Amino acid sequence: MKVVSLLPHYGDLSVEDIRPIPTPSNERLEVLIRVWVRRTWRIYARRDTMRLATEIMRRVEALMGEYANRGEAPHVHILWMFERTMQSLALNMMCLRANEEAARALKADIRRD
Helix, strand or coil, rough: CCEEEECCCCCEHHHCCCCCCCCCHHHHHHHHHHHHHHHHHHHHHHHHHHHHHHHHHHHHHHHHHHHHHCCCCHHHHHHHHHHHHHHHHHHHHEEEEHHHHHHHHHHHHHHHC
């Protein structure tokens, strides 16, 4: 059986020449959807983390300026609280980065198969 192409540059094709277009299975599509949803979640989490870090830095600057005007040093506990929060935010960013790299590797594996 011959398949006649309407496009002149394809010419005549035989049935043996026609190959199915590779498509991912339903399971792989489910995984890709989960990867996409998690990516969206990471975008929001990264934005919230950066917003909170910016707010903390603004508060530290205001606190340091307030104490500098009085010629005093801020209480160590207050600065320690801010430092701990910033360390936690840095850890959150590292986890988001690790999740992003794992998702990238997973998508590459799915595309390779």
